[in-house]
Amino acid sequence: MTELQSAGLRLADPSAGVASRRGGAGPSDHKAVTVDGRTIMVPVHTSTAWESPFLADPPDRAGVSVLRRGGVAVATVSFPRQPRFYALQTMDGIPYSHIATLHGADVLATTVLQTCIRYESRRKACRFCAIGQSLAAGRTVARKTPEQLAEVARAAVLLDGVRHMVMTTGTPPTPDRGAAVLCESAFAVRAAVDLPIQGQCEPPDDDRWFERLKAAGVDTLGMHLEAVTPAVRDRTMPGKATVPVERYLEAFAAAIGVFGRGQVSTYILAGLGDTQDAILAMCDRLVALGVYPFVVPFVPISGTPLESHPAPSPEFMRAILRPLGDMLSGAGLRSRDIKAGCGRCGACSSLSAFESPERPC
Numbered sequence: 001m002t003e004l005q006s007a008g009l010r011l012a013d014p015s016a017g018v019a020s021r022r023g024g025a026g027p028s029d030h031k032a033v034t035v036d037g038r039t040i041m042v043p044v045h046t047s048t049a050w051e052s053p054f055l056a057d058p059p060d061r062a063g064v065s066v067l068r069r070g071g072v073a074v075a076t077v078s079f080p081r082q083p084r085f086y087a088l089q090t091m092d093g094i095p096y097s098h099i100a101t102l103h104g105a106d107v108l109a110t111t112v113l114q115t116c117i118r119y120e121s122r123r124k125a126c127r128f129c130a131i132g133q134s135l136a137a138g139r140t141v142a143r144k145t146p147e148q149l150a151e152v153a154r155a156a157v158l159l160d161g162v163r164h165m166v167m168t169t170g171t172p173p174t175p176d177r178g179a180a181v182l183c184e185s186a187f188a189v190r191a192a193v194d195l196p197i198q199g200q201c202e203p204p205d206d207d208r209w210f211e212r213l214k215a216a217g218v219d220t221l222g223m224h225l226e227a228v229t230p231a232v233r234d235r236t237m238p239g240k241a242t243v244p245v246e247r248y249l250e251a252f253a254a255a256i257g258v259f260g261r262g263q264v265s266t267y268i269l270a271g272l273g274d275t276q277d278a279i280l281a282m283c284d285r286l287v288a289l290g291v292y293p294f295v296v297p298f299v300p301i302s303g304t305p306l307e308s309h310p311a312p313s314p315e316f317m318r319a320i321l322r323p324l325g326d327m328l329s330g331a332g333l334r335s336r337d338i339k340a341g342c343g344r345c346g347a348c349s350s351l352s353a354f355e356s357p358e359r360p361c
């Protein structure tokens, strides 16, 4: 699984399963693939994926494909079907899939604000981010209203059985850094349907936002470091790096006091330049605070300044995920105990597989 996520996948039939995600905030250019009963997001549109030794044959009538490595059949995989809610649209004609999408097997994900103060200038933008691409291509809307999110979330629960929701946001030019739009969005969704929610934003200016987010119906919070070494942060995300790591650590400690141990997480993109030791040292600090460090392999997204940056090798990923799995198990932090969000979904990293005693090789 670690190898497939690092190398990516070529598809004999690109239309198999749920349409792959291109552009948008966070990880992109992936397709959901079910391997050994577990749904993971695998890069399919990246330059690494085009040269991958892995190829999925066209699916048979049951939706099952043979996975080949270097031409030799190594496994069977399947593709989650297109969700039913994608066929619907709002009264004013916006497709539901432009408001929220299915991630992994059972996660509804949305970017509430598809604009970001960091993205507005090439000098400040995170060099791995594609938040503006799906907007420019007309595949999403710039601002999802609370009413739209509630309508789509209800349909996704009723028609497709989604189990939790991720609400991320571009960073607005306000000191709350997106916490306010997450509050109003979560409140509307929770009034419409019983669906655990993870909110994701930069650390707000005032820690009282954590109480407000919780009161609005946010169950878990993600504040994403992405990179951990100052030089790597400055180089890859010059705007976001103006918020120092120490502010993240303060905000994590305050958020843990509100959401509880293991219900606050961060995304770390391995492969941007941080060493294995630097990532593990940061994870050590995070785990001591009770934060779940969701370490994922960096995926170079087409059209971004880092599109030609190499994806990390499977060996590099295993050298981080194996000791991190031990660290998490030792601290009693488990993905399955997370109420909502990326750490619980786990489709973008094989980390959760390293938490269990039967670990992958």
Ligand code: SF4
Binding pocket: 026, 027, 041, 103, 104, 107, 109, 166, 341, 342, 343, 345, 346, 347, 348, 349
């Ligand atoms: S881990 Fe997060 S970003 Fe990845 S598929 Fe799951 S919900 Fe989406």
